[in-house]
Amino acid sequence: MVLALRGVRVVYGRHPALDGFDLDVAAGERVALVGPSGAGKTTVLRLCTGGVQPSAGRVEVLGHDLGTVTPEELRAVRRRVGTVYQQLNLVGPLRVVHNVNAGRLGWWTRRRAVRSLVKPAEVDVARAALARVGIADKLHERTDRLSGGEQQRVALARVLVQEPELILADEPVSSLDPARAEEVMDLLGEVVADRGRTLLVSLHDFGLARRRCDRVVGMRAGRVVFDLPAGDVTDELGVELYRIG
Amino acid sequence: MTATRDLTDLTSREVGLPVDGGPGGDRGAGWSGRRFWALLALVAVGWTLWSAGVGRQEIVNPGGWTLLARFWRAALDPQLSGEFLRRTWDASLTTVAFAVLGTALSVAIGLVAGVLTSETWWRRTRGGRRPGWLAGRALLGLPRGTHEAVWGLFLVNVLGRDPMVGVLAIAIPFGAITAKVYAELIDEAAGGPYDVLRAAGAGRVVALAYAVLPRTLPDMVSYAFYRFECSIRSAVILGMIGAGGLGLELNLAFQGLAYREMWTLIYALVAVSAVADLWGATLRRRGTPRRIRTSLLAGGALVVAGAVHLGPDLGRLVSARTRSLLADVAARAWPPRPPADGWGGLVSRSLDTVEMSLLAVAIGGSLAVVAAFVAARGGETPGRRAVALAARLALLVTRAIPPPVWALLVLFVLFPGPFPGALALGIYNFGILGRLMAEAVENLEPAPGAALAALGASPASVFAYATLPLSAGRFAAYGLYRWEVAVRETVVVGVVGAGGLGRLLEQQRAAFDYQGMLATVLALVAVSVVVDLISASARRAIR
Numbered sequence: 001m002v003l004a005l006r007g008v009r010v011v012y013g014r015h016p017a018l019d020g021f022d023l024d025v026a027a028g029e030r031v032a033l034v035g036p037s038g039a040g041k042t043t044v045l046r047l048c049t050g051g052v053q054p055s056a057g058r059v060e061v062l063g064h065d066l067g068t069v070t071p072e073e074l075r076a077v078r079r080r081v082g083t084v085y086q087q088l089n090l091v092g093p094l095r096v097v098h099n100v101n102a103g104r105l106g107w108w109t110r111r112r113a114v115r116s117l118v119k120p121a122e123v124d125v126a127r128a129a130l131a132r133v134g135i136a137d138k139l140h141e142r143t144d145r146l147s148g149g150e151q152q153r154v155a156l157a158r159v160l161v162q163e164p165e166l167i168l169a170d171e172p173v174s175s176l177d178p179a180r181a182e183e184v185m186d187l188l189g190e191v192v193a194d195r196g197r198t199l200l201v202s203l204h205d206f207g208l209a210r211r212r213c214d215r216v217v218g219m220r221a222g223r224v225v226f227d228l229p230a231g232d233v234t235d236e237l238g239v240e241l242y243r244i245g
Numbered sequence: 246m247t248a249t250r251d252l253t254d255l256t257s258r259e260v261g262l263p264v265d266g267g268p269g270g271d272r273g274a275g276w277s278g279r280r281f282w283a284l285l286a287l288v289a290v291g292w293t294l295w296s297a298g299v300g301r302q303e304i305v306n307p308g309g310w311t312l313l314a315r316f317w318r319a320a321l322d323p324q325l326s327g328e329f330l331r332r333t334w335d336a337s338l339t340t341v342a343f344a345v346l347g348t349a350l351s352v353a354i355g356l357v358a359g360v361l362t363s364e365t366w367w368r369r370t371r372g373g374r375r376p377g378w379l380a381g382r383a384l385l386g387l388p389r390g391t392h393e394a395v396w397g398l399f400l401v402n403v404l405g406r407d408p409m410v411g412v413l414a415i416a417i418p419f420g421a422i423t424a425k426v427y428a429e430l431i432d433e434a435a436g437g438p439y440d441v442l443r444a445a446g447a448g449r450v451v452a453l454a455y456a457v458l459p460r461t462l463p464d465m466v467s468y469a470f471y472r473f474e475c476s477i478r479s480a481v482i483l484g485m486i487g488a489g490g491l492g493l494e495l496n497l498a499f500q501g502l503a504y505r506e507m508w509t510l511i512y513a514l515v516a517v518s519a520v521a522d523l524w525g526a527t528l529r530r531r532g533t534p535r536r537i538r539t540s541l542l543a544g545g546a547l548v549v550a551g552a553v554h555l556g557p558d559l560g561r562l563v564s565a566r567t568r569s570l571l572a573d574v575a576a577r578a579w580p581p582r583p584p585a586d587g588w589g590g591l592v593s594r595s596l597d598t599v600e601m602s603l604l605a606v607a608i609g610g611s612l613a614v615v616a617a618f619v620a621a622r623g624g625e626t627p628g629r630r631a632v633a634l635a636a637r638l639a640l641l642v643t644r645a646i647p648p649p650v651w652a653l654l655v656l657f658v659l660f661p662g663p664f665p666g667a668l669a670l671g672i673y674n675f676g677i678l679g680r681l682m683a684e685a686v687e688n689l690e691p692a693p694g695a696a697l698a699a700l701g702a703s704p705a706s707v708f709a710y711a712t713l714p715l716s717a718g719r720f721a722a723y724g725l726y727r728w729e730v731a732v733r734e735t736v737v738v739g740v741v742g743a744g745g746l747g748r749l750l751e752q753q754r755a756a757f758d759y760q761g762m763l764a765t766v767l768a769l770v771a772v773s774v775v776v777d778l779i780s781a782s783a784r785r786a787i788r
Contacts, residue, residue: 113709
């Protein structure tokens with residue numbers, strides 16, 4: 001199992017974001033998390049990198065129980081897990097090459113990391129990654145001068161050079177129009193297919209989830225409502241999932 | 246979401262820069278621009294160090310160390326006799342009263358002049374009004390370009406020894422700065438709602454009151470409290486040149502080399518500054534509408550108390566004697582006359598002033614960058630938080646002690662010249678910049694750094710790839726902002742003989758050379774204008 005969450009409970013303040021949550025993801029699977037806002041999708045993703053600690057239950061990522069790992073082990077797990085964020089979370093004032101190279105920071109020594117800021121290291125790797133996402137010519141531009149679409153590609157290139165086994169994507173397309181959303185999902189699909197990587201992606205768009213993933217997990221109020229192969233998911237399930245009240 | 250903006254945003258408006266945020270586009274020259282300015286800054290600082298004689302001549306006076314040591318030893322043994330404590334208490338009240346009344350008056354000036362110099366006020370009216378806007382803006386330039394101390398020297402000649410001197414010396418320059426900031430805030434908040442009300446037939450004042458004021462009020466209050474922090478420091482400096490309060494007592498104690506008394510006064514200064522700074526910082530970090538209302542009420546009460554304590558003679562402002570003194574000063578000062586070595590001498594002293602300010606900001610700024618990361622709140626371990634608290638305290642002490650006192654201390658161990666003046670200003674600006682920068686670090690968006698930690702980056706790498714690049718732009722902007730202020734502040738260290746135009750001004754004052762003083766003040770204004778222009782284009786390029 002790449003990912004195993006068992007009976008997980010996460011509480012923010014007094015409000016439980018997840019309660020008795022179970023999820024297994026096998027290697028090479030593409031799994032979509034769908035559900036209304038506040039269902040706990042983002043919390044699931046943050047659990048997988050140790051960004052949130054559960055108050056009960058077990059989170060196992062790539063064979064490591066995140067509840068018992070040492071800081072060094074946690075770092076070792078984290079560098080095998082790449083994340084694409086809705087807000088991208090790039091460092092605007094840095095040049096594109098450094099934002100792409102940031103994907104390597106889990107692997108690099110501190111010395112190498114700092115030196116690369118002066119004289120960029122592994123430029124060929126970064127350039128190849130940018131070429132894969134179609135913006136090889138932007139290598140030396142300042143990241144915050146790029147358009148939104150170009151920055152999205154930089155974020156994908158950062159995941160590419162990280163070479164993770166598991167890719168997490170938190171609403172990667174919810175701020176994009178349908179045509180751009182398809183484009184980004186194509187690129188994300190390519191990155192995943194590249195090495196038979198595992199994908200866990202949270203999506204608002206029900207149709208996108210069914211078309212792009214092998215499995216769809218419906219969530220509501222911190223619990224799993226259904227967990228089905230993409231082919232078995234019906235429109236009625238979607239209507240029921242997003243029902244208000 | 247905090248209710249008010251942070252300080253870069255507010256202080257950026259003092260020099261009329263567009264505030265950051267929003268995607269790229271018209272962001273100027275880019276990398277080459279940044280590199281150019283970084284290189285220029287390095288060259289300038291290098292030139293300054295060389296010409297200050299660092300590494301070329303003897304600058305350290307080894308005989309002074311014992312005196313300096315005696316001063317620091319007295320820190321543990323301040324004068325705590327009942328009589329002196331009463332005197333300190335009284336002086337503290339006077340200083341606070343100056344600051345409170347000065348701030349209140351500058352906010353009043355700022356509100357009126359801010360409205361009158363906003364583009365919103367002049368917009369969409371018949372032709373012929375636009376020149377009014379330009380004239381208003383230009384008119385604010387002179388008071389803004391002149392340091393409080395210079396205003397103090399001028400006013401004392403016209404009003405004599407009256408508390409109004411201290412209040413006005415703060416209110417005139419700060420009122421002009423506040424007007425600038427308020428005008429920018431008004432113009433930014435105007436837009437839609439204001440136009441809708443105007444189109445519906447509302448007058449300008451009504452439309453401003455309903456559509457603009459409610460939206461800008463939190464920022465205006467927040468900025469007023471930042472000005473109050475600055476006013477406390479100015480009130481101390483004005484005290485040192487004779488206005489009374491803690492500054493005057495400090496000066497007297499220093500002249501008598503009464504270190505124990507000095508430390509009592511310094512502790513009082515630190516306490517007063519701490520309260521003012523904490524008040525302002527709390528409003529910026531957690532400025533709920535209720536807190537803002539309470540602060541406004543408390544501020545109002547302080548104004549009344551301050552007026553009662555100082556008992557300024559408002560009649561004197563318009564008395565015949567004041568008018569004749571004003572005419573007299575004007576007659577004796579005109580036309581401006583250069584010092585004995587001619588206009589060339591004035592130019593070379595202007596260069597000294599620029600050098601001192603550059604060096605001051607280079608020293609203060611580079612130390613402040615380090616201190617900012619140590620002092621920022623939000624540490625994860627108790628030990629880390631304790632270190633941060635200690636650093637914030639150290640920054641508080643360095644900015645609570647006014648630059649002239651730092652200059653006198655520095656002159657114990659350094660031979661007089663521009664370098665000790667720059668060092669004194671540098672120490673003081675270290676306290677101010679460190680605090681501003683620490684606040685910027687606290688306000689950094691955490692997500693990009695968290696994203697790097699989530700992919701396995703070590704804390705050091707997160708710092709190098711996220712924290713540092715995200716804060717560098719703000720640091721540079723603060724450095725440039727303080728450089729502009731430091732140019733004006735060279736006056737107050739010049740007064741103790743540290744060199745540049747300030748020293749000349751002090752010599753001319755002692756000799757009652759009003760024509761010379763006018764020429765020197767004009768040179769100071771010219772230097773500030775040039776420095777502001779350079780700084781503004783640098784800030785635009787590095788955004």
